[in-house]
Amino acid sequence: MEVSEPVLLILLSLAERPRHGYAILQDTESMSDGRVRLSTGTLYGALARLLEDKWIERFKEQDRSRGRQAYRLTDEGRRNLQMEVSRLKRLARLGTLRVAEKGT
């Protein structure tokens, strides 16, 4: 599965704790300093794909007064996210080195 930036932010949001749709939207926005502002359509497109691939699962909340559905990361999802973060770390390290190099 291709992990785009919005998907990565959604996963990071759920990595912290289970969240429902609107809370994910708020969290992704604050994590990216307001740069990534997902629409509801985009969010649910990503959630549907993540559910299908079993990266996330539905989570029964204590407070279901408003009929909101929360989601949480599965173990597989957490492993995949860990791999993705390692990949980004390597990329960032490489980026730091390459940018520091002077062109000949």
Next chain:
Amino acid sequence: MLALYRSILYFYPAPYRAEYGDEMLEVLSEREAETRKKSALARAPSRAREASGLLYGALQEHLRRFRGAHDRGRFRFLFLGGRVAMRSEFRFPKATVGLMLVILAAVMFTIEKAKAISASIPHGNPPVGHILPSQLTILPTLLVALISAIGAGVIGWAILFALRRSGIQQLSEMNPSAGQRRGK
């Protein structure tokens, strides 16, 4: 505004709407409450983003269903099957047969009518003049016949090709993919 969002939700595939529709409306209403706090000027862009996001999402879901992308990765070969299955424009609906019969009847009727008219007109046509030898050469006639035959062949081949693409191939490639999708 929520009524508009709700109507856009109808563009989504029915199973998707059944699964996420209520939740999405809930999130949209929370978003709308947040938007209402903003100035009138700032409301329009955020509403436009939500509406276009929904429309784009609906399109994506339909495309995903079309390609059988539920089996992304594991059943990659189905992507081709999905594309072939899209060629539904080559399928003949049952109504086509009826339409063709009507057209045929109209043509027959026109021919009969023309015959009747020509028979009712007295033979006042001037006689055909002498035929010049240059008009009798056989080569142009053969050339015309050859071109007509090639044309008919190409049309026939195109029809057969279209039927093959739509009929046998579609059946053989659609059934397994449909079965797997249902099995999921």
